[in-house]
Amino acid sequence: MIWDYLKDKKKYLFPALIFLLLVDIAQLLVPLMTKKAIDGLRQSPNMNDLLVTGLIIFGLAVSVFIFRFSWRYFLLRMAFKIVVNLRNKIYYNLLKFSQHFFGKWETGDIMARAINDMRAVQRMFSFGIVTIVDAIVLGIASLIFMFSFHVKLTLIALAPMPILIFAVWFFEDKIHRTFREVQEKFSGLQNFVQEDFSGIFVIKAFNRELNEKNRFAKENQEYVDKNLKVARLFATLRPFIMFIVGLSNLLVLYFGGKLVISGELQLGSFFAFFQYLQYMSWPMMALGFAINLYQRGKASLSRVEDITEREPIVYDRENALDVDDIDSVSLKVKDLSFKYDNANESALKNINFEVKKGESVGIIGRIGSGKTTLVKNISRLVKIPEDTIIVNNRDINDYKLSSLRNMISYVPQDSFLFSTTIRENIAYFNPDMSIEKIKKAAEIADLKDAIDDLPKKYDTKLGERGVNLSGGQKQRMTIARAILKDAPFFIFDDSFSSIDTNTEEKILNNLKDILKNKTTIIIAHRISTIKYVDKIMVLDEGKIVEKGTHEELIKKQGEYYNIYKIQELKEKIAKE
Amino acid sequence: MPRHPRVVPEDNKKRKFDIDLLFWLLSYIKDKKFLVGVSVLLILLSAGLGLASPHIVRVGIDDYIGKGDYNGLLTLAVIYFFIRVFYFASQFGQMYLTAYLGQKIMYRMRLDIFEHVIKLKKSYFDKNPIGKIMTRVTTDVKALNELLTSGFVNFFSQSLMLMGILVFLFLEAWKLTLILLVITMPLLIIGTILFRKKITVLYRKIRTQIAKINSFLQESISGMSIIQLFNRQEYNSNKFMKLNNEWYNYSVDSMITRATFFPFISFLSMFAQAIIVYLGGRLVFENFITFGSLFLFLRYMRMFFRPLRQISQQYNILQRAMAASEKINNILDRKKSEVYTKEGGYKGELKGEIEFKNVWFAYEEDEYVLKDVSFKINVGETIAIVGPTGSGKTTIINLIGKFYDIQRGEIFVDGINIEDWDIQYLRKQLGIVLQDVFLFSGNIFENITFYNPDFDEKEVEELAEYVNADKFINKLTNRYETKILERGKTLSFGQRQLLSFTRTLSYEPKMFILDEATSNIDSETEKYIQDATEKLTSDRTSIIIAHRLSTIENADRILVVHKGEIRERGTHKELIQKEGLYYDLYQLQSIEENQPAK
Missing domain, CATH: 1.20.1560.10 (ABC transporter type 1, transmembrane domain)
Structure with missing residues (x-):
C-alpha cells in the first residue's frame, strides 16, 4: 500500500x-x-x-x-x-x-x-x-x-538500550491516545459551554445559573484529570529515556574504565564509546x-x-451520447418513483407529466413534497431509474452528463454563491464572458443598481468583511448566473422566495423575452411566481395531486385554492 | 459537531509583556506558594543533577582510571547510578508538579470566567456571538496554560542549565571557553535571527495557504451540485492544483530554510568539537588541563546548543498568551453592575397580576418593537395574544420575565413595579414555554428536572402523565433514560413541547406563559397538547401567544398585536363581530388548520 x-x-x-x-x-x-x-x-x-x-x-x-x-x-x-x-x-x-x-x-x-x-x-x-x-x-x-x-564492552553498554525501543513505542502511543481523550474532553467542554450560552434563556428563566456552574465544574474537573494523565505520562517518558541512556553511560564508565586501567582499551576508545552511545540512543x-x-x-x-x-x-455509461438537438428541449416524465438511500418512504411516487418545447410548468407544494427532488432527478444529480425521464425522445441516462447539464440553466434553492468576485459568480458558466453580457444579465435580474452601489462594483469579492448581500440579492445573483448560461432549459427551484413581490414581478417581466422559446420549470411557494405559466402542478407527499392552469385550479377550489386564499389574507393583514 | 476550518485572520499585533497580566496570573497562585516553592526547588535540583553526570565521568577519568583505582571507580559508579536515579525522580517531580499547578490554575480560571458570563444579562448574549464567548472560556485559557507550564518553566530551567554549563566551563579553562564562545556564538546568534525571520514568514504563508486549500475544498463540497450543473469540474480541478502547487513551493522553501538551519547548528557543534580537539588537545599536552576536562568540554558543548534553541521558541508562546489574556480580561473587566442581573429586591409569592403601562421597547436603539403598549391581566385570567409574525408578541413575554429593560413606561407585577422585584425569585415562579424548545444534551429525565437532584423517578412520571408527555416517552426504548441527541432533533416539534410542559410544571409555576408552536404537529400530539394546555391554564394566570383556534376561543380575553401596537382587544365573540384585523387572522387560521396535517 x-x-x-x-x-x-x-x-x-x-x-x-x-x-x-x-x-x-x-x-x-x-x-x-x-x-x-x-x-x-x-x-x-x-x-x-x-x-x-x-x-x-x-x-x-x-x-x-x-x-x-x-x-x-x-x-x-x-x-x-x-x-x-x-x-x-x-x-x-x-x-x-x-x-x-x-x-x-x-x-x-x-x-x-x-x-x-x-x-x-x-x-x-x-x-x-x-x-x-x-x-x-x-x-x-x-x-x-x-x-x-571492543565487542564485550559494546554488548554490555547496549544492554539497556532495547528497553528504549519498547518504552518509546509504548509510552508514545499511550500519550497519543490519552491526548486524543484530552481533545475529546476539550470539545466536550466546548460543547457544554456553547450549549449553555445558547440556552441561556432557559437557564435564566428557570433560575439555574448556580446549578450550571456546578455542572460546569464537574466537566472542568474531568478535563483537568485527563490532562494530568497526559502530564504523568510525559513526566515519566522523557526522564526515563535519560535514565536508560544514563545507565548505559554508567556501564561504560565502570566496565570501560576497568578495561582502560587494565590496558585492554585505549583512553581514546573510551571517549569514543561515550559519543557512540549518544548516537545509539537516538536510533533506539x-x-x-x-x-x-x-x-x-x-x-x-x-x-x-x-x-x-x-x-x-452517477457516471457516463459506455457510448454515452451528446444531446442532438441542443437548442430546444422537450421533457417527458414517465412513472418516476424515487427513494433516497436512507429514507423509509419514497420522495417521488409515480410522477407523470410532459413539457413540450418552449412550454413552462409551475410546481407548487409544501416543504418536503418532493419538488426539489424532482428537478434533481431531471438534472441527474442523483442516480435515476432507467426510462423514466425522457429528454428529446431519449432516456437521459444515455446522455453524457456534461452534455445534459450544458442544456440546463439551473437556479438552486439555497442560492449558493462562491467566495469570489461578483463578476466571476455571475459568469460562473464561462469565466471569459464579456463584461457587457454580465451587466446585461445583472440588469435582467434587477441587480444592476445594487452592484453599482458597491465601491468595487463587479469586482467586489463576496464573503469579505463589509460585503453583506441580502438574501434577495444573493438569490438574484443566482438568477443572473443562470441567465448568462442561457441554456434551452431553465429550472428555477424556489428562486424568488427571498425577493419581494414587486421585484419579482419586474424580474419575471424581464425574463419573458428570454424564456419565450425555452422550456421552463418554475418551483414556487408563492402563487404570484407561477401565475403566468402554461400549466401548474401541485405536489404533495411525492405525488401530483392537482394539475391545470391557474384559472382551472382556482375554480376547482382544492389544495391550490387554499394556498391562494391564505396568501391573499396574509397580504391583506400586512397592509392593515 | 464537526467544525469546519476557516481562514482566520492572523493576529500579528506585537505585544509587550504586560505587568498587569503577571499580577493577574499571580493572584491565582497566591494560595499555592508551597507547591510553587517545591517546583522551583525541583527545577534547580534537576538542572544541577543534569550537569553533574558529565562531571562524574570526568572525575572518573582523571582520578581513578588515570591512576588505576578499581575501588574508587566502583564507588564512583555507584554515585553515578544514584545521581541518575535522583535525576529521574526530580525531573518527573518537576514536570508533573508544574503541570499539576497549571491545571489547578486553569480550572479556577475557567470556572471564574464561566460563572461571570452566565450571570451576564440576556442582551449580552444577543450582541456577542456565542462562539466568541465560548472561546474565552476554552481556547484562550489554554493559551495561558501553555505560557504557565511550558513557557515559564522552560525558560527558567533552560537558562539555568545554560548558565551552569558556562560557569563549569569557565572554571575548567576560561581561555578555551572564551575562544569557543567568540567563534561559535556570533554565528549561532546571527544564524538564529535570520532563520527566525525567514521561517516565521514562511510558516505564516504555509498556514494561510493550507487555510485557502481547506476553504476552497469545503466550499466545493457545499457547492458541488452547482459545479457539476455548470460543468466546471476541469476549471476547479486546475484551480485546486494551483493552490496545491503554491503550498508545495512554500513548503519546499521552508524545508530548505530548515534544512539549512538545523544542520548548521550541528555543524557549529561539530566545529566546536574540532576546536576542542585541537586547542584542548594542546592544553592537555601542555598539562594545563586533564583528559577528564577534555571529556567535559566535549560533553558540555553538545549540551550547550540544545537549551539555546528552546529558549528562542518561548517568544511565540508569550505572544499567544498575551493576546489571550487581553481578550479574557476584556470579558471580565466590564463594570459588573451594568451587565449582571440585579440581585435582591421584593421576594413574594406571585399572585399573577400583570400590568403594562405605556410601555415602549426597542432591542436596537430607536427601532421600537413595542409602542406605547398598555394592558392589564387579572389574577386567574387566561389571555391569548394573537398577531402576525414579527408583531411583537414574543417581546411581551420577554419583558414579563425582565429579560430586557424597557425604555419608557412601567410594568407592574402584583402591583409592584418590576424594577423592585428580585428578578431571580420572580422568574422562578413564571412557567415559560418557548416556541423553540431548548433541550440540553442529557437524557429526558435530566431535561425535565433540569439536573435538580430533588426529584425522584415517580414524581417525574406523574408530572409527565399529567401533561400527556408520558404517551410518547413510554414508547421510547429507554423511556426517561433516552438520550437527547442533537438538541432534540430526533423528537418531533410537538414532543419537544410536551417535554417542555413537564419541565415547566416540575417547577410549580404560579403563572403559565406559552408561546404556541406554529409548525405542523400530528393530530394525535396536537390533541395531547391541547388537553395539557387546558389543564395548565385552568388554575393560574396564563398568557398564551396563540396560533390554535381552540386556544384562542377558550381564552377569557384576546389581545390583537400588530406592528408593535395593541390594535384590538376583547372576547372572541366581540372581535369577530367587529370584522377587523382579528376577523382576518381568524379566517387565515381556519384555512391553515383545515389543511390536512402531515
Whole structure:
C-alpha cells in the first residue's frame, strides 16, 4: 500500500538514501578522530597530527552539513509531492461524486480526512521514512564501529538500550491516545459551554445559573484529570529515556574504565564509546517513534483512500451520447418513483407529466413534497431509474452528463454563491464572458443598481468583511448566473422566495423575452411566481395531486385554492 | 459537531509583556506558594543533577582510571547510578508538579470566567456571538496554560542549565571557553535571527495557504451540485492544483530554510568539537588541563546548543498568551453592575397580576418593537395574544420575565413595579414555554428536572402523565433514560413541547406563559397538547401567544398585536363581530388548520 506511492518517486528516494548514508558515515567518523587525537596525546604527542585531526573533524563537519541538507531536500520534496498528488486526487474524485455521496457523508468528515488524516500521511512519508531509515543506518553503523573497538564492552553498554525501543513505542502511543481523550474532553467542554450560552434563556428563566456552574465544574474537573494523565505520562517518558541512556553511560564508565586501567582499551576508545552511545540512543528512540508514525499514517491513509479509491455512482455509461438537438428541449416524465438511500418512504411516487418545447410548468407544494427532488432527478444529480425521464425522445441516462447539464440553466434553492468576485459568480458558466453580457444579465435580474452601489462594483469579492448581500440579492445573483448560461432549459427551484413581490414581478417581466422559446420549470411557494405559466402542478407527499392552469385550479377550489386564499389574507393583514 | 476550518485572520499585533497580566496570573497562585516553592526547588535540583553526570565521568577519568583505582571507580559508579536515579525522580517531580499547578490554575480560571458570563444579562448574549464567548472560556485559557507550564518553566530551567554549563566551563579553562564562545556564538546568534525571520514568514504563508486549500475544498463540497450543473469540474480541478502547487513551493522553501538551519547548528557543534580537539588537545599536552576536562568540554558543548534553541521558541508562546489574556480580561473587566442581573429586591409569592403601562421597547436603539403598549391581566385570567409574525408578541413575554429593560413606561407585577422585584425569585415562579424548545444534551429525565437532584423517578412520571408527555416517552426504548441527541432533533416539534410542559410544571409555576408552536404537529400530539394546555391554564394566570383556534376561543380575553401596537382587544365573540384585523387572522387560521396535517 505504501510502496505504491513510493514506486514512481525513486529519483527522489534513492539520492536521499545515499546522502543519508553519507551523513551517518561522516558523523560516525568524528568520534574515531577524537579517539585518534586522544590516543595520540597519550602515546606520542605531535601538534601537527593534532592539527590535522582537528581539520579533519572540521572537514567532516562541513560535509555532514552538506549531506544533511541534501537528504532532507530530496526526501521532503518527495513527501510533499506525494501529499500534493493525494490531495489533488481527493478533490478530483469528489468532483465526480453525486448527491448520494454528499448526502451520506458529512462535510466535516470529508474535511477531517482531507486535513487531519492527510497530515498523518504526510508525517508518515516525511518524518516516518526519515526516522526509520536514519535509525537503521545510524544504528548499524554505530554498532560496527563500537564492535571494532571492543565487542564485550559494546554488548554490555547496549544492554539497556532495547528497553528504549519498547518504552518509546509504548509510552508514545499511550500519550497519543490519552491526548486524543484530552481533545475529546476539550470539545466536550466546548460543547457544554456553547450549549449553555445558547440556552441561556432557559437557564435564566428557570433560575439555574448556580446549578450550571456546578455542572460546569464537574466537566472542568474531568478535563483537568485527563490532562494530568497526559502530564504523568510525559513526566515519566522523557526522564526515563535519560535514565536508560544514563545507565548505559554508567556501564561504560565502570566496565570501560576497568578495561582502560587494565590496558585492554585505549583512553581514546573510551571517549569514543561515550559519543557512540549518544548516537545509539537516538536510533533506539526513533524506532519506537517510527513504529507509531507508521501505524497512524497507515490508518489515516486507508481513510483517505476511502475517498480516492471510491467509484462514482452517477457516471457516463459506455457510448454515452451528446444531446442532438441542443437548442430546444422537450421533457417527458414517465412513472418516476424515487427513494433516497436512507429514507423509509419514497420522495417521488409515480410522477407523470410532459413539457413540450418552449412550454413552462409551475410546481407548487409544501416543504418536503418532493419538488426539489424532482428537478434533481431531471438534472441527474442523483442516480435515476432507467426510462423514466425522457429528454428529446431519449432516456437521459444515455446522455453524457456534461452534455445534459450544458442544456440546463439551473437556479438552486439555497442560492449558493462562491467566495469570489461578483463578476466571476455571475459568469460562473464561462469565466471569459464579456463584461457587457454580465451587466446585461445583472440588469435582467434587477441587480444592476445594487452592484453599482458597491465601491468595487463587479469586482467586489463576496464573503469579505463589509460585503453583506441580502438574501434577495444573493438569490438574484443566482438568477443572473443562470441567465448568462442561457441554456434551452431553465429550472428555477424556489428562486424568488427571498425577493419581494414587486421585484419579482419586474424580474419575471424581464425574463419573458428570454424564456419565450425555452422550456421552463418554475418551483414556487408563492402563487404570484407561477401565475403566468402554461400549466401548474401541485405536489404533495411525492405525488401530483392537482394539475391545470391557474384559472382551472382556482375554480376547482382544492389544495391550490387554499394556498391562494391564505396568501391573499396574509397580504391583506400586512397592509392593515 | 464537526467544525469546519476557516481562514482566520492572523493576529500579528506585537505585544509587550504586560505587568498587569503577571499580577493577574499571580493572584491565582497566591494560595499555592508551597507547591510553587517545591517546583522551583525541583527545577534547580534537576538542572544541577543534569550537569553533574558529565562531571562524574570526568572525575572518573582523571582520578581513578588515570591512576588505576578499581575501588574508587566502583564507588564512583555507584554515585553515578544514584545521581541518575535522583535525576529521574526530580525531573518527573518537576514536570508533573508544574503541570499539576497549571491545571489547578486553569480550572479556577475557567470556572471564574464561566460563572461571570452566565450571570451576564440576556442582551449580552444577543450582541456577542456565542462562539466568541465560548472561546474565552476554552481556547484562550489554554493559551495561558501553555505560557504557565511550558513557557515559564522552560525558560527558567533552560537558562539555568545554560548558565551552569558556562560557569563549569569557565572554571575548567576560561581561555578555551572564551575562544569557543567568540567563534561559535556570533554565528549561532546571527544564524538564529535570520532563520527566525525567514521561517516565521514562511510558516505564516504555509498556514494561510493550507487555510485557502481547506476553504476552497469545503466550499466545493457545499457547492458541488452547482459545479457539476455548470460543468466546471476541469476549471476547479486546475484551480485546486494551483493552490496545491503554491503550498508545495512554500513548503519546499521552508524545508530548505530548515534544512539549512538545523544542520548548521550541528555543524557549529561539530566545529566546536574540532576546536576542542585541537586547542584542548594542546592544553592537555601542555598539562594545563586533564583528559577528564577534555571529556567535559566535549560533553558540555553538545549540551550547550540544545537549551539555546528552546529558549528562542518561548517568544511565540508569550505572544499567544498575551493576546489571550487581553481578550479574557476584556470579558471580565466590564463594570459588573451594568451587565449582571440585579440581585435582591421584593421576594413574594406571585399572585399573577400583570400590568403594562405605556410601555415602549426597542432591542436596537430607536427601532421600537413595542409602542406605547398598555394592558392589564387579572389574577386567574387566561389571555391569548394573537398577531402576525414579527408583531411583537414574543417581546411581551420577554419583558414579563425582565429579560430586557424597557425604555419608557412601567410594568407592574402584583402591583409592584418590576424594577423592585428580585428578578431571580420572580422568574422562578413564571412557567415559560418557548416556541423553540431548548433541550440540553442529557437524557429526558435530566431535561425535565433540569439536573435538580430533588426529584425522584415517580414524581417525574406523574408530572409527565399529567401533561400527556408520558404517551410518547413510554414508547421510547429507554423511556426517561433516552438520550437527547442533537438538541432534540430526533423528537418531533410537538414532543419537544410536551417535554417542555413537564419541565415547566416540575417547577410549580404560579403563572403559565406559552408561546404556541406554529409548525405542523400530528393530530394525535396536537390533541395531547391541547388537553395539557387546558389543564395548565385552568388554575393560574396564563398568557398564551396563540396560533390554535381552540386556544384562542377558550381564552377569557384576546389581545390583537400588530406592528408593535395593541390594535384590538376583547372576547372572541366581540372581535369577530367587529370584522377587523382579528376577523382576518381568524379566517387565515381556519384555512391553515383545515389543511390536512402531515
